Amino acid sequence: MPYCPRCGIELDSSTRVCPLCATPVPALEDLGPGEPAWPTSGVRAETQDPSKTYTTISERRNRVFWGIAGVFATAVLAVTATDLLTSKALTWSRYPLAALATGFFLLVSAIVWRRKIVLWAISWFVLVSLFLWILDIAGGNSGWSVALGFPLTVATYSVVALGVWATRAQRRGYNLFALFFFLADVELSAIDALVTAWTSGHFGWGWSLIATLALLPLAFFFGFLHFVLPRTPDFRRIFHFFPLP
């Protein structure tokens, strides 16, 4: 019997690759090819086994891709045809067409890079920025995509990235609530400041101060529960609900 040169484990005479460590096993001429331990795929194809009805991952992925592409292509054709028939030119349809194209590429990049989170995030950032720029161009090129759209995208991305990074903390509990309220406040303040800068030419905060007044105390409360109080706080003792024995 052959042995795996890496594991040292005895293998079946028909084995060509060690099933434990995937090391190729040199064929021993004295032993001959050996009787296969399992049917090869050719044998399986001849049987009436339900296993042959399964498709491979790449086949399934292709099927999903063409299905999505078909749905989007139908929508694009319908929108374009309606606009051309009614206005004899591409007028209002430029917006839904840009949205459809962006939606399609967002979906495709999510499917292709679903296991590569960094590539996924970068592709979405580029696509969203591009979409805002196209909307800006289509609407008369007033420059809002660069001055307002891009900073807002960066702010939202930063807040989400901070949230994802922080949720990987070892001890998770009330700190996640604290984080949620804190980040919501940061995002709202950023939106307020950027919109104010775009409209009036200088940074400033208005309505977001009310949001801060509501959200920050909640963030501090949950942070206090998590970081200051013991793991299982005894609320009766903390708030003196009734005399303790």
Added chain:
Amino acid sequence: MDNAAKIFPSIASDRLTHLFRLTVNLEDTVQPEILVRALHAVLPRFPSFRFRLKAGFFWYSLVEDPQLPPVFPESASPCLPFGRTPRELFRVRWFARRLAVEFSHSLTDGVGALPFFKALTAEYLTLTGVSSEDPENLRRVQTFADPAEGIDEFQKLYDPTFPRFETWNKAFQPASSLLPKGQYAATVGHLSLKQTLALCRSRNATLTEYLAATLLAAFQDGFRTMTPDQQRRRARPIRLVVPINLRPIFRSKTLRNFFVVVPVEIDLRLGIYDFDEILRKVHHQLQAEMDAKLLKKQIMRNLRGELNPVARMLPLPIKALILKSVFGAYERRHTTSLSNLGSVSWPDGWSKKIRSVEFTPPPSPFCRTNVGVVSCGETLSITIGSLSADSSVEWAFFTRLLHQGLSVSIQSNREFLEV
């Protein structure tokens, strides 16, 4: 139908098939036409196996099946589903010198399947001209089946006064991707039973305890190869469950499911264990869990869900949705399982024509790697069934046995899978 049988068909999927397999490797090539004759001769002698599944409005049920099933050629993966709407409850397969029967857990458990499997093998060998004395009447010639074989013992033991069972926390799961649907890797290691038992005795452990400790250590090896960030996020108890055959404890002859699982674990949050520590822990935990009262408490836990009035009133499709999520949460509380069927034997005349027996555990996408153990004569067969794309647990488990001085011979279908 027993408790497990009602639940399993509702939650079955392409990967969660609930099919386990008993395989006998013969000295000569299997002749399928004789195998069909053997199956058709044996089946009427086991009335508790002549059933198929029927979906009702509230639950699945078993209905008698007058048809005699065919035999199927081997597939590249064992324990594959019967189809989208499973109705059959077992399937006989053949390939080269191998004869295998795949049983649905809705029909029976490993120990319950053994009498049928042994009878089929004995009948097949007899029809091929191999004669043997049959003192235990394995083939059940001219006898009537005992009605006690079809009893649901779980219902008999129900006692609503028993306290609730404490739930376990989430268990460690190795970081690995799943094999594509329709593929299940089975890696069988053949060892010398005498040599392995001598090693176990030298460590004051039973075979199950020793193998359970080795499997826990193999999972711990996988944990140690992870990055510090992965280790921090995945540090949970490695929980191995061992199915316990309840028939000898509650004196039952049933061939329906009659088992519960008991846990043994090491908690990775407390640090790394050496093998002696793991073996000691496994020994004490198994001893503590093997208590009839504790086992009965587990039976109550399994039955409570089924007897819940709200659950009973829900139609089957809605019940299936709820059961799927509940079962998924339950399975995530285990890392792996190890089933030891013990020794399987035939009288001398037939056993001369038998090389070895194998027991493949059912696949599960939650606990992706499970182990089935059975021995026949001098050969101990350990089958690691895995839906995981990488074979690191198999490698760690078998090389650990190798380093303990045991000679292990491996056979696997991984080579033929299209990953």
